[in-house]
Amino acid sequence: MTTKTSIDHIGDYVGQTVCLEGWLYNKRSSGKIVFLQLRDGSGWIQCVAVRSELPEAQFSACQNVTQESSLRVTGTVRAEARSQSGYEMSIESVEIVGHASDYPVTLKEHGVDFLLDHRHLWIRTPRQRSILKIRSEILLAMTEFFANNGFTRVDPPILTPTSCEGTSELFHTKYFEEDAFLTQSGQMYMEAAAMALGKVYSMGPTFRAEKSKTRRHLIEFWMIEPEMAYVTHAQNLEVQEQFISHIVQHVLENCSAELHVLERDVSKLTSVTTPFPRLTYDDAIAWLQENGHEISWGEDFGAPHEAAIASAYDRPVFIEKFPTAIKAFYMQPDPDRPEVALCADLLAPEGYGEIVGGSERIHDYNLLLKRFEEHHLPLEDYQWYLDLRRYGSVPHSGFGIGLERTVAWICGLEHVREASAFPRMLYRLTP
């Protein structure tokens, strides 16, 4: 029985005969030699069939095999200077597992619409594979950071009875006889979990029924939401910058091949070290006004404002202490200046926009009650949330980070849709 292996381990088998199981990425041939480029998910290798060295049936199978047919290839591994990976396989036998005819996603250029219609096949290409690998490594780095810093993972519900923030449009569904909505944030549940377990985090999908149609928006996206008891606004920012720099460092250390496929300028990532610059909302408004933007105190930033500020730095930048009036109801006011909240947005470099939003939460029962009234939120739906301030309330903080935006930034993508295996976008639910 021939040893089976995967392409990423091929260097351990030089001079030996092994079997690889994969798919045909591309083929080139002349009359008496055929080059099969095999991929198996772990990498690529060129397999060479020579007419004089193979039975005629085996050689003609190599000549006729089509793009993306699945193959078992048995042969001898050689070190090969002409190969990019440094290795090649001399084919001894080929078994076609599944024939592919008229594979739609050719190696030439395609339009976005066509590629998205064929997303289930598009993800086989080197570029898309690299993105999905890096996404997976980012989630691993996040998990690692949380495990090393005393966090417990808690998974909040996806079906919820009400809005968490009362702002965004929600997807509506039925829960037997009741109305239900797909979650837009697990934050309130994570606040409850933080009172139980101290430091907690969630990872999972969230949904926004907004008709957003830009390169930074998906309808369904993943959010990672840490929540920490007894943690203040200032400490929250420190956790965020350590968290982000850990992720970037992990990708730099573990994904250099994938970053190379993506032609990512890694100097834009090596500069991401702590501390990150902190700009108050006041500073940001003043800076924008000095740089010719028409904006006044009290207004929220638009995408062009965020891009202008972010482009002034070589690493993510915090903008903190926004006016209370334009931020979520649950954010703790600054005790020295109640008109601003103890919150911060983290803007990614290179125009990728807001990747993190966080704040210290209101812990005082009466103040939170007042906010519910000001925002006309139905108290009966939120009694459990108010309970957290009735029974041993403590100062606490947390943040939410958008996974696809983070992946898009680290990978240098044009659009967040490539950061998801099967993106849900406005007017696009399939595949």
Add this chain to the structure above:
RNA sequence: UCCUCGAUAGCUCAGCGGUAGAGCAUCCGGCUGUUAACCGGAGGGUCGUAGGUUCGAAUCCUACUCGGGGAGCCA
């Protein structure tokens, strides 16, 4: 929802009032080191849909459908 751009072969596009084109993919043939291989040949089309202008419309006009990019909202 608003602004803007687009829809021609399986794919990417050219043609912009006068007989529907190219490259790639597919099929056939050639080539012993190819790297989005190359060379020769073949098949492949209700020019998004519906109206209108014109002797004549893929081309000009109107509406609609579908999609891209952006704004707002946010992560």
